[in-house]
Amino acid sequence: MAPTRLYALALLALLAAPLHAGAAPPDDDAYAEARSIVSGLQRIVAPTGVQETHTVSIGGIDQVISVRGMDRANPILLYLHGGPAAPMMPASWTFQKPWEDYFTVVQWDQRAAGRTFRANDPAVVTPTITIDRYVADAVELIDWLRTRYDKRKVILVGHSWGTVIGLRVLAEAPERLHAYVGIGQIIHPWTDEPIGHAYALAAARAEGNAAAVHELEALAPYPGDDLRNGRIDAQRKWVIRYGGHSAYRDNSDHYFRSQRLSPDYSAEDRRAIAAGSALTLDRILGEWRSVDFRGVRRVRAPVVMLMGQHDFTTPSQPVADWLDAVDAPFKHGVRLPHSAHFAPIEQPGRTLVALLRHVRPLAVAAGDGAALED
Numbered sequence: 001m002a003p004t005r006l007y008a009l010a011l012l013a014l015l016a017a018p019l020h021a022g023a024a025p026p027d028d029d030a031y032a033e034a035r036s037i038v039s040g041l042q043r044i045v046a047p048t049g050v051q052e053t054h055t056v057s058i059g060g061i062d063q064v065i066s067v068r069g070m071d072r073a074n075p076i077l078l079y080l081h082g083g084p085a086a087p088m089m090p091a092s093w094t095f096q097k098p099w100e101d102y103f104t105v106v107q108w109d110q111r112a113a114g115r116t117f118r119a120n121d122p123a124v125v126t127p128t129i130t131i132d133r134y135v136a137d138a139v140e141l142i143d144w145l146r147t148r149y150d151k152r153k154v155i156l157v158g159h160s161w162g163t164v165i166g167l168r169v170l171a172e173a174p175e176r177l178h179a180y181v182g183i184g185q186i187i188h189p190w191t192d193e194p195i196g197h198a199y200a201l202a203a204a205r206a207e208g209n210a211a212a213v214h215e216l217e218a219l220a221p222y223p224g225d226d227l228r229n230g231r232i233d234a235q236r237k238w239v240i241r242y243g244g245h246s247a248y249r250d251n252s253d254h255y256f257r258s259q260r261l262s263p264d265y266s267a268e269d270r271r272a273i274a275a276g277s278a279l280t281l282d283r284i285l286g287e288w289r290s291v292d293f294r295g296v297r298r299v300r301a302p303v304v305m306l307m308g309q310h311d312f313t314t315p316s317q318p319v320a321d322w323l324d325a326v327d328a329p330f331k332h333g334v335r336l337p338h339s340a341h342f343a344p345i346e347q348p349g350r351t352l353v354a355l356l357r358h359v360r361p362l363a364v365a366a367g368d369g370a371a372l373e374d
Contacts, residue, residue: 039263069104075363080162085276174301244312308339
């Protein structure tokens with residue numbers, strides 16, 4: 001499989017395969033000491049803290065979560081990864097530790113993703129791969145977390161594909177949420193996709209890249225009726241090349257390679273990411289025409305959108321337009337000038353500050369967590 005195809009499958013906008021899909025991960029022994037060092041740095045030793053991994057029965061299958069934080073009294077923050085089978089758990093060590101001073105952070109390997117893929121029979125899971133099922137899983141997990149950790153509500157953070165789940169939960173189960181935060185938000189793929197295509201085509205023409213221009217022009221009209229059969233792969237190949245996935249970079253190797261140092265993931269777990277990607281992608285893309293949040297004009301829980309200025313994987317302008325139009329108890333948009341699709345990794349400081357300024361106080365005001373001291 002060509003490297004560009006592998007990148008495209010990994011994009012957290014609606015796809016899901018890691019950089020090394022189809023190939024065995026590198027020899028773990030080469031990274032064992034580094035993983036041990038990361039594990040030691042990540043270990044939570046505060047007596048008020050929590051560092052747990054659970055296998056929870058959700059939607060009829062076993063699903064794996066990690067729960068980490070310095071103080072159990074802090075609000076729960078549930079991170080919805082992209083994909084639909086690209087878990088953030090193995091890369092979360094790159095940005096999450098500072099979050100854990102202020103939130104109890106839950107990373108969830110969704111249905112058919114990573115460690116959850118390994119925990120179940122793929123033949124049982126395959127027929128259940130639908131958008132509705134992922135949304136129902138998220139609601140079920142939120143209720144489990146509220147009970148387990150004695151919280152009124154949770155903060156829900158969606159990233160890329162996870163924003164489809166997250167915005168559905170915001171619209172359908174707002175009473176469970178202190179706030180919803182979208183990062184790389186998807187509003188309507190048939191509005192979003194042409195923006196990325198036009199961006200990549202303009203960049204290719206400016207560079208005089210005849211091969212890129214030819215491939216992108218051959219997609220017209222894009223996205224057409226169906227993003228399967230390699231069409232989205234061909235667009236993403238050049239969006240990545242021109243910095244629309246990771247700002248100022250022509251690849252996202254730093255993200256994929258970071259997974260090798262995860263203390264939470266073995267080589268077998270990383271292989272499972274590729275297997276889950278193969279299982280889920282076409283099934284979710286087959287439902288992609290149903291994803292359309294343009295008509296959602298009122299939500300009953302606070303909403304914050306973090307928008308990468310250079311994100312042409314899930315472009316920010318449709319998100320800003322939606323946010324301007326929606327009626328919500330509280331809403332706020334944060335523009336991230338040096339981010340594309342990976343704001344928590346690209347601008348971790350600004351991402352955390354946004355969560356502390358605009359999101360955590362909403363949970364504290366509702367009774368989950370204490371106000372920050374000087």
